[in-house]
Amino acid sequence: MMIKAIQAKEKKMFDEIDTSHLFTDMFNQNFVEHLKEKNDERDKSWWAPEKDTYHVTDITGCLRKSFLKKKVNIELDESSLKNFEIGHRVEDIAAKALEKMYDNVENDYRITKEFNGYKIKGETDPILKVNNKILDMFEIKSTSYISSVKDKPKSHHLRQVNAYMGLLGLHSCKIIYIDKKNYSDLAHHIPFDKDMFRDFKNKAEWLHTCFKNEKIPAAKPMENWECKWCDVRDICDAIKKNGEDEILQNIKKECISTP
Ligand code: SF4
Numbered sequence: 294m295m296i297k298a299i300q301a302k303e304k305k306m307f308d309e310i311d312t313s314h315l316f317t318d319m320f321n322q323n324f325v326e327h328l329k330e331k332n333d334e335r336d337k338s339w340w341a342p343e344k345d346t347y348h349v350t351d352i353t354g355c356l357r358k359s360f361l362k363k364k365v366n367i368e369l370d371e372s373s374l375k376n377f378e379i380g381h382r383v384e385d386i387a388a389k390a391l392e393k394m395y396d397n398v399e400n401d402y403r404i405t406k407e408f409n410g411y412k413i414k415g416e417t418d419p420i421l422k423v424n425n426k427i428l429d430m431f432e433i434k435s436t437s438y439i440s441s442v443k444d445k446p447k448s449h450h451l452r453q454v455n456a457y458m459g460l461l462g463l464h465s466c467k468i469i470y471i472d473k474k475n476y477s478d479l480a481h482h483i484p485f486d487k488d489m490f491r492d493f494k495n496k497a498e499w500l501h502t503c504f505k506n507e508k509i510p511a512a513k514p515m516e517n518w519e520c521k522w523c524d525v526r527d528i529c530d531a532i533k534k535n536g537e538d539e540i541l542q543n544i545k546k547e548c549i550s551t552p
Contacts, residue, residue: 325371325374328374328375328377328378329369329374331378332369332374332377332378339403339414339416342363343412345410345411345412345501345504346411346412346413346414347359347411347412347413347414347497347500347501348413348414348415348416349413349414349415349453349456349457349460350453351363351500352413352456352493352496352497352500353449353452353453353456353493353496353515354449354514354515354519355512355513355514355515355519355520355523356496356499356500356503356510356511356513357509357510357511357512357513357525357529358514358519358523358524358525358529359500359510360500360503360504360509360510361509361525361528361529361544362524362525363504364544365525365528365544367524367525370524373524379435379473380434380435383433383435383471383473384400384418384433384435385400386471387418387419387431387433387469387471387478388400388418388419388433391419391421391431395421397421397422397423398419398420398421398422399419399420399422400418400419401416401417401418402416402417402419402420402427402430403415403416403417404416404417404457404460404461406460408494408497408498408501409498410501411497411501413460413497415456415457415460417430417432417457417461418430418431418432418433419431419433420461427461427463429463429465429466429467430454430457430458430461430463430466430467431466431467431468431469432450432453432454432457432466432467432468432469433469433471434446434447434450434468434469434470434471435470435471435472435473436470436471436472436473437472437473437474438472439470439471439472439477439478439479442470442479442481443479445481446468446470446481446483448515448516449515449516450468451468451483451486451489452489452493452515454466454468454483455483455485455486455489455490455493456489456490456493458483458485458490459485459487459490459493459494463485464484464485465482465483465484465485466483466485467480467481467482467483468480468481468483507541508537509532509537509540509541512529512532512533528540528544
């Protein structure tokens, strides 16, 4: 009660707010802060770095990026926070639609599998479960250009769903794309690709070997855009310039979250 009264007191009267750019700045600041709080509320223990444990998404992209991100504490930037939130909203709406179609839909289904000395964790979008058996999996993706995925899904989405299918023992799944601008949608049926899952397991093994031997994996983006949006690009560039030994020493000094 007391806290609410104090918060209410701190809020501005409407006529105190300048209607020009000040409002825009103030709104943006509060909007981003709210997104950060929402992101912090998500289950941190599941996502927190753990020794010898890798998430599916650590393995499907550039391994150097995953290695470096686990070594330094990277906060999500403003545009990633916004994209993340939009993705979650769209996924929740799609999960509700699937619940209308089927009984036993479970969203954010978590898998943990033990491999040779390490674990892989993954969190899928909705799955369809009957008598404790998973029958189908739906990966929901929001997109700005649904026409770009009309003929086939994006390759990093295929790598991701094949990893989940391999871990869950599924023979197929569906990727549902939803356009962020107008909520138009389309779905692709994806058969399991065992070669893609084999590559995934090889990459996981290699990432684990790199951590064990404190070696930085090679710079190997899986797609052209990966370096453009990479949040450890500065460190990666410094490694290319100065070699890995010096960078590894600096990372060790700053290391916050070594798995
Ligand atoms: S900049 Fe490119 S190569 Fe370097 S870590 Fe990032 S994704 Fe990998």
